[in-house]
Amino acid sequence: MENMNENKASYGRYLERTHSLGRIFTVLVLALLLAAPFVIGMYLKAMPDIPACIRAFLSVGLVYLVSGIVEYLIYVPMLGAGGSYLAFITGNLINMKIPCAINARDIVGVKSGTPENEIVATLSIATSSLVTIAVLALGVLLMIPLQPVLQSPALQPAFENVVPALFGAMACKYYRADRKVALLVLAFMTLLFTLVPSLIGSTSMMVIPSGALAIGLSYLSFAKARKAKEGDKE
């Protein structure tokens, strides 16, 4: 009994310290990430354009503000304290950290919300982050001799089309989820850009009406389906 109480107290102290360390490290990483553009700017002899940053944030950044809050609310219960600090510092949550932590939890056989899960999730996220860091460092090291090839003019059309390549891939992925909404929003936005071509230069700002329209249409279809379901039950 005494041993159990001692274990509980030492786990409590561990969690307290995890929160303290997690906060300190997260603040430090955040400060470094925000300072780096200014340090690089000093080296390049040009500082970031703050009004341009605000404009871009209002267009595309708001989407990530919302998704950041949602991710935080959903993933913290899965990851525990240590895992959450590490996961939000190291990123790649959906495509790696979450499935990796769940996989480790399943293999070891621990339950969500238990002290064992806290330990396993922290170990899992720390390990996967270290593997990513090592693989990327090795890859970047191997890329250095390839720099002249990557910078050759023949390859420039490839790098100039990174964004259409990304949106094409994402369109296929997300349009499958709700084809009707996707088609309506795409048709409306195409009409808008065709009739007012000057808007093409500020596409990132047009994400706001486009996103609002998509959410509005999704809400209507969601509410209709939910009401129909409730009606069936009654």
Next chain:
Amino acid sequence: MELLSKLNSPFLYMVCGGIVLFVAVICVVFAVRAYRMGKAMGIDTGKMKRAVTASATFAVLPSVGILLGVIALSGSLGTPWPWLRLSVIGALHYETQVAEAASEAAGIGGLSIANMTPGAFATIALLMSFCIMWGMVLVIFNGKAYCSRLASPAPAKKKEGKKKKVDLSGFGDTAMTAMFIGLVSAYIASYIGNIISGNGTFSFSGSWLPLAVACVAALAMAVFIRIKEKTGAEWVDSFSVAGSMLIAMTAAIFLGRIAA
């Protein structure tokens, strides 16, 4: 090209590498503490080792996928910055979208090394850091309170009110998907709008290259999805976005010649 050399200079490798190294140290600190605590709590060390091994092997393939993302962005932002962003905090789809929006706001039109200026790069870099920091901010200010609340038992539910409202539970996921549909649609529609009215309303003489590249990427993605559905191979997911992008970017080299 001179700017690209600067973006690949040893100084940038040092700045970005220093931050990556610091994050690696944090991971080691957390892992060692967790392992020691697990041992003190009496958790089987074999189980903990299995968690480490399983996570290490699980992470290799997605990491290679992330590396492909670094390659994809290296032509327009140099190698060190995408290396930092994708090693720490970032994700490929996020980094590319934010970089594109910042390019527009900085007045260089789009994400391309041909139009890149030092000021635009600094602006893009700051926005990439700023836009994705919300998880970190929330965990700093609310992490402890949220974890404590999750650990304590849930309060009893209040009796339902008389007024019947639509139950919104489960709409979160739908709203997130809708948000991304809106985001993607704005860009795809701009490519179509550019073909039709880019050089004057209904002139049908704008560049078709971005739309063609997007179509190739969508086709490649469809193939990846099909492979995953047919074979049940979960690892395909790790490569699908970066792989589709690289296939479409390769196609852009050949399509670009036709368009020219």
